[in-house]
Amino acid sequence: MNAPHPEARLPLPPAFIEQMSARFGTRFTTSEGVRAHHGHDESHFPDAAPDAVVFPSSTEEVTAIVDACRAYGVPIVPYGAGSSLEGHILAIRGGITVDFSEMNKVLAIHGEDMYVVVQPGVTRKQLNAELHGSGLFFPIDPGADASLGGMAATRASGTNAVRYGTIRENILGLTAVLADGRAIRTGGRARKSSAGYDLTHLLIGSEGTLGLITELTVRLHPLPEAVSAAVCAFPDLAAAVNTVIQTIQLGVPVARIELVDTLTVQAINRYSKTTLREAPMLFFEFHGSPAGVDEQAQTVQEIAREHGGLDFDWASRPEDRSRLWAARHDVYFASINLRPGCRGITTDVCVPISKLAECVTGVRADIDATGLIAPIVGHVGDGNFHTVILVDPKDADEIERAEALNRRIVERALALGGTCTGEHGVGIGKQDFMLAEHGEAALDAMRLVKRALDPQDLLNPGKILPPPQQATPLV
Structure with a gap:
């Protein structure tokens, strides 16, 4: 299986390795095993390991990492819990992976105002454990014990979204390090604001292509009686x-x-x-x-x-x-277990609620016509559902049929006013659908934002945005 847009890779400059080793010691590594672990996710795309991995512990250290990468032209791939389904964490241009697992502190709980301040490596289960006894909880539940930084980066949703919203509606503000090394603070503690551009929601869902999230202010909700x-x-x-x-x-x-x-x-x-x-x-x-x-x-x-x-x-x-x-929550692994040795090509389309029955039944018919094994499961309260198309990773013909089915599912969703991804994000897996969903003018606007904030294209390069006119409009 080939990644949609294979990229050239350059080795890390020796001076860069020396500088990073001096600053981070054993928290910077070029170990083959560590690199291999960070070049693998739950997607069906080929592994793509970084050239090194670094484990920061603060915003200041992330700033130092970005400054060094900018000076030497080294690509940066952020890493949360590693459960990506669209290849977000694959280092397709090499460079370094920034693993936020050591930035895992709950910094402050403000129970009276019902929000909490956390580092990006805090997971949803960890947060709810620390909230025990407070009468409050964090409801966003994408299934996996995801890190909140990763959830924000991919604009995660989950089983509770029908009542409590997605991660987008539950973040008041954040701190992020931009490609020029500056740390910015967006949003605030107030429940709403009309002051200036909404940088918080620009960064949510940007998949590490516009900045590296190092702190989040997150809404909490009362535990139900x-x-x-x-x-x-x-x-x-x-x-x-x-x-x-x-x-x-x-x-x-x-x-x-x-x-x-x-x-x-x-x-x-x-x-x-x-x-x-x-x-x-x-x-x-x-x-x-x-x-x-x-x-x-x-x-x-x-x-x-x-x-x-x-x-x-x-x-x-x-x-x-x-x-x-x-x-x-174990449905993905249960589905994979239907066919040992297979990989899953996942979809996560979302349609207006009135079109949900038409889309789901149509997709079931499409699956049955192919003869492929593909369970359907969904957070249907907000119009979002998934298929897991099981394929033999060594069978090129089967992969081609599965990718054609995936494309057909997206065609159905877009024709009904939906989206190609309700919660998994774009990564490299959904790039070819961006033109059909947004149009070239909107994609050009997104590219302008990317170039303005990351002119060297160092932040998770090759993700989300297809090259101009690369994507073929769906019929």
């Missing part, structure tokens, strides 16, 4: 998705609505040793007061029955809910 979760099986995908559409359109404030198709349920049962009914299924979670949770659940059950749904199977105890959502 009552939580209840349930699963419900349906006769077909359309019935399940139409239940979702009606639930959202009626304004029922559910916290989570997750869709799994029959193949995904089979994979979950095999991998997580569960005994779920093997049929299209919705996973629900309700948050609020006990009376509010009961009202939400009753309303959704009535909607589900109208669409042929069976009775809810409840998971009310915390340990039962944890087991249920752990099985849901």
Whole structure:
């Protein structure tokens, strides 16, 4: 499998290696094993290891790294938890990887104002553990125990987005080091501001191409008084998705609505040793007061029955809910386990909620027509769903068919007013769809921003933006 845009690589200058070794000691390494680890992610693209890896511990050290890289023309690739699905962390032009795992401190918890200040290497589970007993929690849950810096860089979403929003809506401000070595502070502690350009949201989702995030101010939410979760099986995908559409359109404030198709349920049962009914299924979670949770659940059950749904199977105890959502979060690995030795080509399209049933059922038909194995799962409460197309990494014909299927899925989503990526980001995997979604004029505007902030193209080069006119418009 070839990366979409193979890039030339230059070796690190010896003087650069000497300077970095003197400054960082053992936290700067050219070890083959460490480099190989940082050149591999969960995507189906070939590994691309950096020439060195550095582990900073502060904004000041990140500034020193950027200054040295600028002086020697060395590309910089930021690294969080390493779970990228679109090749974001692959060093396709070599250079160094900046691993933020040692910048993992919760700096300040401001409970009265409901926000927290963290370094980028803090993970969502770590943050919620430190919030224990405060009555507050951080709700953004993309499945993996992602770092908050990585979540901000890729504009992550997840299972709770239908109620609590994505990472974009939950960051008040951040600190980032630009390509010229300056550290800037964006946003603030206030819940809203009309002062100047919104640099916070410019950097969120920029995938390390505009700056390196070194600190985040993140919103917190009150822990719900009552939580209840349930699963419900349906006769077909359309019935399940139409239940979702009606639930959202009626304004029922559910916290989570997750869709799994029959193949995904089979994979979950095999991998997580569960005994779920093997049929299209919705996973629900309700948050609020006990009376509010009961009202939400009753309303959704009535909607589900109208669409042929069976009775809810409840998971009310915390340990039962944890087991249920752990099985849901393991869907990617469960899917891969359907075909040992395979790699997954993932999609994450998102469409307007009214078009969700049309898109999901159309995609299921497209998959069935190819004969490929591709489970469907989705955060359908906000119109986002995924397929994991399983391929033999040594079978070029199968990979070609899978990539054609992926393209067809994106075509469907864009034709229905959707997007090529609802939460995984662009990286190198979705570049070829950027022109069709945004148009050349918008891409040119993005390139102007990139050149203004990173004129040497050192920050995660080769990601997000295709070369002018490189991408072919979808038909």
